[in-house]
Amino acid sequence: MSVSDLVRVQYFFVSFMQKTMTNPFLQIEDLHKTFSVKAGPARTVAARAVDGVSLTVAPGEVVGLVGESGCGKSTLGRLVLGLLPPTSGRVIVEGRDIASLNKSALRALRRKMQVIFQDPFASLNPRMRVRDIITEPLVIHDLAKRSDLDARAVELLGKVGLPADAAMRYPHEFSGGQRQRIGIARALACRPSFIVADEPVSALDVSVQAQIINLLEEIQKEMELSFLFIAHDLNLVRYFSDRVAVMYLGKIVEIAPAEEIYRSPSHPYTEALLADIPVLDPTIKKKRILLKGDIPSPTSIPPGCRFHTRCLYRFEPCDKIVPRTTDLGNGHFVDCHLRG
């Protein structure tokens, strides 16, 4: 082994340690969010949208968050951004609990945390020019002189692959994919460290999805951004994420490094999600696992394991005892009686 090899090994080790051991950018501790839902003229029931989530995101790390619609992943995204107050639990950003911050400190923190939304038609103000939309973060945080805004707008547009003349146009003049690029440019404007991407491509045509994912990946590498990448399609997060968390009815049921979760999914729900991914080669016979029924309502989360009503491998303890989180090693955790 030569010296340069040693250096390389050491470098690899150090960067690995930095990614995993340094203070996380974001730390979520036992987060709960309960909404009260009207169930009748004088009756409200509690919907547990997020029901005990703990998760960390290291600087520069991409965490994919996958689950069916209605499982609370978007609510989790909003809680992380401080757009909703949690019912209990803590969201800690760079060591500070965001619930403890006053209004101006929270505003200052928002510079570092940005969001990309699902629907590029709803997330841009229809009455503002693209230039004003994408430079608004700079104006809000007083990061640029007014005379520099035009140049900054053009620079941001270039970064997301849009022509400079887009600046003076209005959002309705663009296609879905282009609008999503505008949304990304806005999120990048004040050079954040962390972005919540809330299903950024699920409203787009399949042909455009790949372009947007590639763009996000490029930007993530270049700016060393942390991402919480929310999606309902496991395939989408596969190549982009360092780790993948699978969410079911408000709780993370399995979390593992991305390749690991695809190689050996340990929760029956993850298995079912993976089985849903179409394979291009028709000669490959894939085991189809179809989930029975719909996701139960968050107002009546099943007792025991919350997945037992739809699980293929249900056995004795599942409908009575809540499974504990089992460490499978290598950063792989799962909540399932089969593994516990």
Next chain:
Amino acid sequence: MLKNDSLFAAAVHHFLKNRLAVAGSLLVSVVFVVALFAPLIAPYDPSAIDIPGILTGPSTAHPLGTDELGRDVLSRMIWGSRISLLVGFVAVGLATLIGIALGAIAGYYGGMVDTMIMRVVDIMLSIPTIFLILAVITILEPSIWNIMIVIGLTTWMEPTRLVRAEFITMKEREFVIAAQALGARDNRIIFRHILPNGLSPVFVSATMGIGAAILIESGLSFLGLGVQPPTPSWGSLLTSGKDNIEIAWWLSVFPGLAILVTVLGYNLLGEGLRDALDPRLRG
């Protein structure tokens, strides 16, 4: 419809297809032009008294006849249109401004502030507007400015409710949430993001409100609590005409028609705008 059509172009297109709306906007513009150019259009001085020619019926010299002092009814109506429009615009402008301010606060902040503002609205709505106005006007001196302010201060409830409803729905829209996530302050979100997108129903209700305000002013003037003679307003023309209605029908009929046509015009225009601006109503 073409995909690239702007929202505005689509609204204009839809509006122009609606014949009643176009008719309404024509009526409104005619009255507007008449009021604007009253001194040029009026054939006579509205207060020029002509004793030998009192109470003459419509003729070529006086198309709408003369009143009990020989003044030209047409000229008085033309000048009166200024009063009606002024009252309509100022009163509605005042009510809309109050409505936007209170509705924005109630809808955006919610909670206690919202409850308090909306209870005041409910209390105001429980008192019939016309009695409220009459009560205030009998205390104050009935001048044109007092009338405009009183009408404005008693009709702000509807715009308040509209703006509040608009703010409550807009608050959940993604671009507003995006602005919050960017760290925008409340006043930026209210004025740059929500208001420009939520004004069209307010605009519609203001248009209809102008018709209503003109009607209230005419009613007050008819009761003698509005614009005081000799200043001509449609309502005061109506009331001074009623004394001679048996021998000079034209004194009351023409101002009455003017009120009818103008109010109709604003209502048609308002309804047309509502249909054009609200994509949900579009067939």
